[in-house]
Amino acid sequence: MSNEDGGFSGLGVGPFFIERLKERGIREPVEIQKRVIPRMLRGERALFCSPTGTGKTFAYLIPILQTLMEGDGTARGPAALILAPTYELCSQIKQEADFLLQETPFKASLLIGSAAMGRQIDMLKKDRPLLVVGNPGRVHQLAQMGKLRLNLQFLVFDEADRLTAEELYGDTRDLCSLIRGDPLSAACSATLPVKCRDRILPLMGEPVFVEESAENVILRDMIEHWAFFSEERDKIGVLRSFLAAAHPRKALVFTARTAQVGNIVTKLQHHKIPALGLFGDMDKKMRKQAMDDFRSGRALVLVASDLAARGLDIPDLTHIIALDTGEDPDAYIHRAGRTARAGKRGVMATIGDEGDLRNLSKLEKKLGIAVYPKELYGGKVCVPEADEEE
CATH class of the missing domain: 3.40.50.300 (P-loop containing nucleotide triphosphate hydrolases)
Incomplete structure (x- = not known):
């Protein structure tokens, strides 16, 4: 045919x-x-x-x-x-x-x-x-x-x-x-x-x-992969700074720990960032309302565990932010693949401690992608000075 x-x-x-x-x-x-x-x-x-x-x-x-x-x-x-x-x-x-x-x-x-x-x-x-x-x-x-x-x-x-x-x-x-x-x-x-x-x-x-x-092509060519170092206790603060600097149209934040979703949302809302959470055991009506609010733009940030976000199809996600990273390449693909839809470009940003970034380095080799170290300075996303000198 x-x-x-x-x-x-x-x-x-x-x-x-x-x-x-x-x-x-x-x-x-x-x-x-x-x-x-x-x-x-x-x-x-x-x-x-x-x-x-x-x-x-x-x-x-x-x-x-x-x-x-x-x-x-x-x-x-x-x-x-x-x-x-x-x-x-x-x-x-x-x-x-x-x-x-x-x-x-x-x-x-x-x-x-x-x-x-x-x-x-x-x-x-x-x-x-x-x-x-x-x-x-x-x-x-x-x-x-x-x-x-x-x-x-x-x-x-x-x-x-x-x-x-x-x-x-x-x-x-x-x-x-x-x-x-x-x-x-x-x-x-x-x-x-x-x-x-x-x-x-x-x-x-x-x-x-x-x-x-062609998912590997999308991962490699359509998504920018960034890495920010942060101690565990500072991750939410770094997330806030990143959101202020990167100006995402829509951002999906991943955490592997379901119990952390509410804490992250509360702290973002405290700083006047319109954020919502998605929980695995969430009431059906509340879940639908959260998704409607996020899709319509009433909320800038959606925070979710990997399980709660499984299968979500959200148009125009510009930034994916991971607050932890394991060694499983499939999990990384599932997270990153939420952006760069329909020929558009996207950003996958990992905010991680030493262990997270060590895992990310392994994933970089397994998946054939380039992960660029970044830092936040003066309200902007910057290349670290050491990398600039090289």
Whole structure:
């Protein structure tokens, strides 16, 4: 299937979805869509690596929905299941499916553990959804109870690395054992470590087309990586100074310690910096309000743990700030990959003590990136004097 016209029609996407995409101002496919959509339309299984915010959701949703809408419509129960690890990511995928299904009789349903199961059962009966998005635990529960048929034509694992991590792998594997038939499968994530591939491939069936994205190019060429030294006790003060000097349009601050999120937010707010926090156990309404406030610009800074920020897709993030750094390259990619979306440039700044910066130096070599030491002087981000002399 050629793509000579350079647009979605050349990938095999029909007029209906092309018009839907135009309503979003999307007229040209991004790289991952060019590579994945034609293959899935041909019935090939796809395992692909692509950072959050690069169009991977539409890369699998469009071929799935187009194929199902062209079918005979006789399926009993959902024909497609999309699994994702968090409420936030499930909600985002469901919203995208709802957008694509506007002006059709077809519906998508959201099945997550934090919602009332009774309402979900009633919704499945009433809506008879074409597609279901959910986390493995709740979907598994409903399937075991006989409330959700798993005669699927399509199965997707979004954020596959998290779905195959220890805390979710059992639920994911047990759920897959209940699926009937041989659905066409796809899996995607910002990173695909070897352990993830070893676990996901048996759940997908064969053959599988593995597509790597240009994430390393984005990390290397589109994101500036900065390092600021700070003792642990001074990190929040350095963060305040950095925000004043760098003038970010939107900044996402990461901390590995969930308990620190509230403390950081309180201290920033005390100094009149509009900041909000995202907590893993946050009430759903409060979480949505925080995200709405941040996306709208009412808050400049969002502070989150890695777990709470998983799967977030926030446009126009100019700066990512890490207040700690481990040795895991995948964790660094997940953090840095929140900026430099859609061809824009971004900054990944690490504020760290000796241990953090030692880890960052190791990551610099593993990931093939250049990390530049910086310091704050006179209200500006500067190159340290020793580096200038060199």
